[in-house]
Amino acid sequence: MGPQFLVHNSADTVGVVVVEDVRKGQSLTGLVMDSEDSVTLKALDDIPLGHKIALKKIKNNETVVKYGHDIGRAVAPIALGRHVHVHNVKTKRW
Numbered sequence: 001m002g003p004q005f006l007v008h009n010s011a012d013t014v015g016v017v018v019v020e021d022v023r024k025g026q027s028l029t030g031l032v033m034d035s036e037d038s039v040t041l042k043a044l045d046d047i048p049l050g051h052k053i054a055l056k057k058i059k060n061n062e063t064v065v066k067y068g069h070d071i072g073r074a075v076a077p078i079a080l081g082r083h084v085h086v087h088n089v090k091t092k093r094w
Contacts (some may be wrong), residue, residue: 003031003038005053010035014052016066017092022047030055045083052084064089066084 004022005015007030016049022028022043030039030053039055047053052066058078063070076088 004028005030007032007039007055008034008066009064010067012039013054013058013065013069015039015055017049017051017053018051022049022053028053028058041081044079044081047083052089054078054080054082054084056080059086060085063075 004019005017005028007015008093010032024045026063028041028043032039041053041055043053045047057080058064058074062074064072064074064084070092072089072091073091074088075090078084078088
């Protein structure tokens with residue numbers, strides 16, 4: 001079985017879920033694409049296909065990194081394994 005989430009860059013603080021039906025409490029394995037390392041963590045929420053999962057604890061107002069780039073800031077604390085989406089991350093542009 002392949003990875004359930006992908007981490008595009010070793011500096012990323014989030015991974016992208018690449019399977020359907022990730023459920024709260026499920027143990028997940030991810031692939032760090034630039035190093036081919038694997039990461040294992042527990043999902044703390046149901047997470048839809050294509051959405052992000054936190055790879056570390058992200059503090060309120062901390063920068064969220066995906067593809068090695070700043071994609072916004074946390075607007076609430078985000079625990080390791082939490083669903084990361086519009087409810088807890090906003091762009092820095094507005």
